[in-house]
Amino acid sequence: MSAIISLAWKSLLNRKTTAILTIITVAISVVLLLGVEKIRTQAKSSFANTISSTDLIVGARSGEVNLLLYSVFRIGNATNNIGWQSYQDIAHLPQVKWAIPISLGDSHRGFRVMGTNQDYFKFYRYGSKQPLTFSQGEAFHSLFETVIGSDVAKKLNYQLGDEIIIAHGISDKSFTRHKNLPFTITGILAPTGTPVDKTVHVSLGAIEAIHVGWESGAHLGQTPDKQVLEQQTFEPKEITAFMLGLNSKIQTFMLQRQINNYNKEPLSAILPGIALSELWGMMSVAEQALMVISGFVVIAGLLGMLTSLLTGLQERRREMAILRAMGAQPKHIFFLLMSEASLLTLLGITVGTGILYLVLAACAPIIEHQYGVKIALTALSQHDLMLLLLVQISGVVIGLFPSLKAYRHSVADGMTIKV
Structure with missing residues (x-):
């Protein structure tokens, strides 16, 4: 058997161009098949690890997925804000253990700015109930202090003590910036692999202070200097959403x-896990469509290999006849062609897997920056290995067709040139 495999390898080397093209065809199909699976599983893992130990998220009346996306993943915007008094009423209910207010709407050089309070650093959890930790510095205490995520510090090369300017709205333009009210960085959070890394955190009071003199997104009035504002006490009138942790899970529903029946204003309370399941349900059709497309690409790649082997077989009929004349039995010819098909498939899988990891390594930072999805370069999972095994088996099955055809060729047929 080893002699046949060695002969198959030499035969492929003798037909390098055809073999390389076949390997590339199989490799591309493997890249797409594994790539879709990797991105799908990593996206789910990244989203699922973003929030932990939060029982309810409360925002203005809207769809569950929309509320989850803007409050946790910083994707999109709220349909409306909620009153500060409503937050306080609910936060002081006996069932509530802790509450984290969130105020969104501003940005800094492409990163979202979030107003919150000290409870955020105390109670927010991600992953497997992991708390937020500081790689440098500490939480903000005064009005114009800020805590930034690890990605903000890394991408913009910020250090403790640096000053930053916040812009009004998502678009950071010169005319929307609060230029006379710089914030000093007092803390840099340790990496979490979640949207926290891409967030600039300030106090709720600071959000109110920098918008003095602003109305409906326009700077219409005079904004006092930093020193004047620091002498005042600011309490938010509205916030975007808030997270709740309860004393008992039984009280959640x-x-x-x-x-949801709150009579002072229309509110929505969602369970993060259920909203996340709804999000995956919405995406399941797209996932299945991508997997079907990937499957067809694999089939196309294997059919390309079959075409190559069958075409090459017509050109190699004299070679097969010579092997038979030298004592090779029909089964040896059969296993020779089978070995070639298996080697081509195996090489295609190996090359495709290598290309996939190179592409992921190059694109992971871009995907993370653009979409907040962290793609980790993990080893192949059991499911990935099963997919690759299925491709390998399919390659062997494809090799049966030219192998059986070669098996039936006779010496006379091989020695006779047919025009």
């Missing part, structure tokens, strides 16, 4: 119903 009862409190959710109570908040």
Whole structure:
């Protein structure tokens, strides 16, 4: 058997161009097949690890997925804000253990700015109930201090003590910046692999202070200097959303119903896990479509290999006849062609897997920056290995057709040139 494999390898080397093109065809199909699977699983893992130990998220009346996306993943915007008094009423209910207010709407050089309070650093959890930690510095305490995520510090090369300017709205333009009110960086959070890394955190009071003199996104009035504002006390009138941790999980559905029926303003309370499941349900059709497309690409790649082998077989009929004349039995010819098909498939899988990891290594930072999805370069999972095994088996099955055809060729047929 080893002699046949060695002969198959030499035969492929003798037909390098055809073999390389076949390997590339199989490799591209493997890249797409594994790439779709990797991105799908990594996206789910990245989203699922973003928030932990939060029982309810409350925002203005809207769809569950929309509320989850803007409050946790910083994707999109709220349909409306909610009153500060509503937040306080709910936060002081006996069922509530802790509450984290969130105010969104501003930005800094492409990164979202979030107003919150000290409870955010105390109670927010991600991954497997992991708390936020500081790689440098500490939480903000005064009005114009800020804590930045690890990606913000890395991408913009910020250090403790640096000053930053926040812009009004998502678009950071010169006319929207609060130029006379710089914030000093007092803390840099340790990496979490979540949207926290891409967020600039300030106090709720600071959000109110920098918008003095602003109305409907326009700077219409005079904004006092930093020193003047620091002498005042600011309390938010509205916030975007807030997160709740309860004393008992049993109270979750009862409190959710109570908040959804809140009579002072229309509110929505969602369970993060259920909203995330709904999001995956919405994406399942796209996932299945991508997997089907990937499957067809693999089939196309294998059919290309079959075409190559069958075409090459017509050109190699004299070679097969010579092997038979030298004592090779029909089964040896059969296993020779089978070995070639298996080697081509295996090489295609190996090259495709290598290309996939190179592409992921190059594109992971871009995907993370643009979409907030962290793609980790992990080893092949059991499911990935099963997919590759299926491709390998399919390559062997494809090799049966030219192998059986060669098996039936006779010496006389091979020695006779047919025009």
